[in-house]
Amino acid sequence: MTDPTSVPLTAFAAVSQGGVIVYPTEAVYGLGCDPDNQQAVERLLAIKQRPVEKGLILIADNYGQLLKYVDDAKIPMDKRTDIFSSWPGAITWVMPAAKSTPRWLTGQFDSIAVRVTSHPTVKRLCQxxxxxxxxxxxxxxxxxxxxxxxxxxxxxxxxxxxxxxxxLGGNTQPSTIKDVMTGKVFRG
Known part of the structure; x- marks a missing residue:
């Protein structure tokens, strides 16, 4: 049997063990962790010196990975073309959050910011x-x-x-952030 302390740490192992990682995104390096691990998220917020009230973005390989956190039923059918035609890519959509989505992710909001990435490294990590x-x-x-x-x-x-x-993915600006319900651009 292998001694777990002798196994080289990987990004997957670090996240699985509640660690915070630095990883490339489309334009800048990101801080990331397991969204379901409250202690990991609190550690990330402490490292970044960011208040929990601001909420966080989730980045995924595909929309299916986000369904646990999004109230998909509240997204109007006419908005879906905008969402799915922009993914995978550097567009983050603010969507209604599922009732079960923890406040350590949503902060003071009833919504969650989510993105399906095209960055191969992030796709691999999420897979x-x-x-x-x-x-x-x-x-x-x-x-x-x-x-x-x-x-x-x-x-x-x-x-x-x-x-x-x-x-990094080659973009010069961080992802655009849009509200799926109103189309309001929070970051362009």
Whole structure:
């Protein structure tokens, strides 16, 4: 039997064990963790120095991974074309949250921000986990976004359990954030 302490830590193992990871997204490096692990989310928020009231984004390989967190029945049929034609990609949609979605994800809102990514690294991580990841930019609240692993390591050091040193997706701006019900753009 293998001693688990001798097994090299992977991003999957770090997230599965409640750790916070730094990983590439479409435009910037993100901080992520298991959205179902309250302690992991609280650790991520403490690292980022972000208040829980602001809510978080979930990033997934496919829409099916998000159904646990979204109240799909409340999304009008005429809005679905906008959503699904923008995915996979760098559009984050604010959708009605399922009643069971924890406040450590939604913050003060009755909605949840979600995205189906086209980034191959994130898709692979979400496939391995079988669920979405929390996705917030890898920077302290109010600081510049992190655009390299070296910057991330300088900013977070040992606070992150694992650094996924793979390339960013090539976008120059973080994802656009839109409200699915109203079309309001929160970040363009």
């Amino acid at each position: 391995e986990l079988g669920k979405p990841l929390v996705s917030t930019s890898a920077n302290l609240s109010g600081h510049d976004t992190v655009t390299s692993i070296a910057m991330a390591k300088s900013e977070f050091g040992e606070l992150a359990a694992f650094y996924v040193d793979e390339p």
